[in-house]
Amino acid sequence: MTDTREQFHPENHPNDHFLLTTVVGSYKKPKWLDRARELLEDEDASFDEDDWEEATDDASRLITEEHERTGMDVICDGEMRRNEMVEYFAHLIEGYEFNGRVKVWGHNYFDKPSVVEEVEYGEEWLVDEFEFTDSVSERPVKVPITGPYTLANWSFNEVYDDEEQLAYDLADLVNEEIDRLVDAGAKYIQIDEPALATTPDDHAIVGACLDRIVDDIPEDVRVGLHVCYGDYSRIYPEMLDYPVDEYDLELCNGNYEQLDVFTEHEFTKDLALGVVDAHVAEVEPVEEIKENIVKGFEVVPPERLTVSPDCGLKLLPREVAYGKMENMVQAAREVEEELDAGEIDVGLAAPTSD
Template sequence: MTTNANRDQFRPEDHPNDHFLLTTVVGSYPKPKWLNRAKELYEDEDHEFDADDWAEAKDDACRLITAEHERAGLDVVVDGEMRRNEMVEFFAHRIDGYEFNGPVKVWGHNYFDKPSVVDDVEYADSWLVDEYEFTAAAAERPVKVPITGPYTLANWSFNEAYEDDEALAYDLADLVNEEIEKLVDAGARYIQIDEPALATTPDDHAIVGECLERIAAGIPDDVRIGLHVCYGDYSRIYPEILDYPVDEFDLELANGDYDQLDVFTADEFTKDLALGVVDAHTAEVESVEEIKENVRKGLEVVPPERLVISPDCGVKLLPREVAFGKMQNMVEAVREVEAELDAGEIEVPAASRRSPADD
């Protein structure tokens, strides 16, 4: 894949620095309180708030959060997943073969409406094209589309129809490929596959690799495909995951104080690194200086032209003002690091500039 040209298509024409570190978000963002209230009204059978009102509320929330991401200065934005409820449940409702039997308690007081696969999964209507087209029309900057990956969709569901989760994941991967083809036709050029289940069940990394081969089949080189992974022991999947047909790996590392950073320096990191530099699990806004230090850690793994900067994960559980503060400080920190790179004030470690011929 043509990684650098693939990333540089998202560089703003008026970018202030010679160096460019792409800034984006993982996906989810806190919903406005009024949107949650609107959902309650819509679900109240005794209230006059109808489907048209609910659709308008979601449209307004998407416009608001997309603009909020742009106001923070992000290079690539999403709508904060304002139309989505949960990363597996949202897609399971749109895939034939799934059904729901009630919520399952996952931790504390949190519940997840865990779906069951009761028949062969099939693709019916598009899942995300309308969402993408609406956001792209509302945005002044490029839009990324996050999609829950087939391995997680299989692993976090009850399987009552397939011989094993591997067979289910492969069928789901074919459906994801079909959806991405429709997104590409609609103009999408940045797709993120979310596979949080990968690092928690690392023995199945070969299954995820086969899923990604199916997903990427026939997708043009100018479409950037990223893989978001979090919550696990990366040493159990690296460097094997470098064989995946993706352009970037989006990794949660700030939450663990970068304890696993050395995993990615032992073997050359041959793809782009989307580095988490703010913690999605702490309701404190990191300072610009602290974030700059985190950004520089990414330069220990890859050179600037292959570094992307984002939060660790989706930030939907944070207070909204905290989430915005993190995004705003993240962008400011990145622009300052770029200027320091231009001035030669930051020395990029030689290890991050290795090529296979050097080994």
């Protein structure tokens, strides 16, 4: 397997060991951007698409710089141009329509789209977002993109015989978009499939979708898969067969109770370990995060560990989200120093399956 990680190793990195640090994707939007969206949707307001583009550019620049200040190795713009991980893409894919919000849990509502015609690729989804973020960033940029299985599973299907065929058609569209992103210079793609762990019996469908997606992606492009929530034991070790370089997993929120799942069979890919909790509005101390990072060495050695939050941070206050990222990076650098000094026993507990 091609090493896609080394290209993100900074030339001036202070330590011999290197723990890649990054984010999952979403981030709290500035309040003025939410107000700008309201103005855009207000027919009586003199606020047009050009104004909206300027506002989203400003927000993207602001959050990109905020991510960079934490010292992270790979950043993104916090998905400032996106409203929701399915709704955003459904608006851009031909064949979808919206019929109103539905209640999903508690007092939360989701503008769940319906597939009313066979899906087709329309306008580009993320190329402009990537190109702008890349132009204002001094660090490599990751591109999160919602995966086809989640796009299918979180939609009403009114056309296809089954959800599986819808997911495969959507996978072809995701493949087309990623081809365009790669042509634009993207080197780190993260496919988000939160629906996988909640419907694990369909893991073979997700694998077939990923085969379609990465079919023609160059070997030097890093592909990660983000899976949150759920019972990982129902998809592991089968998920190791997926054609991705890295698995980004939410384990901190569950106090790492599922960590043992990944030591029963050798973890053969890179692990992006969630080391701060995206659901708790308190900044974890550096020492606590360091302890979480070291837990990852029970699954993979340092050269295959990525350090990240559990999930997107959009539900947290910005100052809390920033504090989590800043402490996360400091913790990673301190763990690197201790690895260099031989003060940490990696203790890789990953026996082979035989």
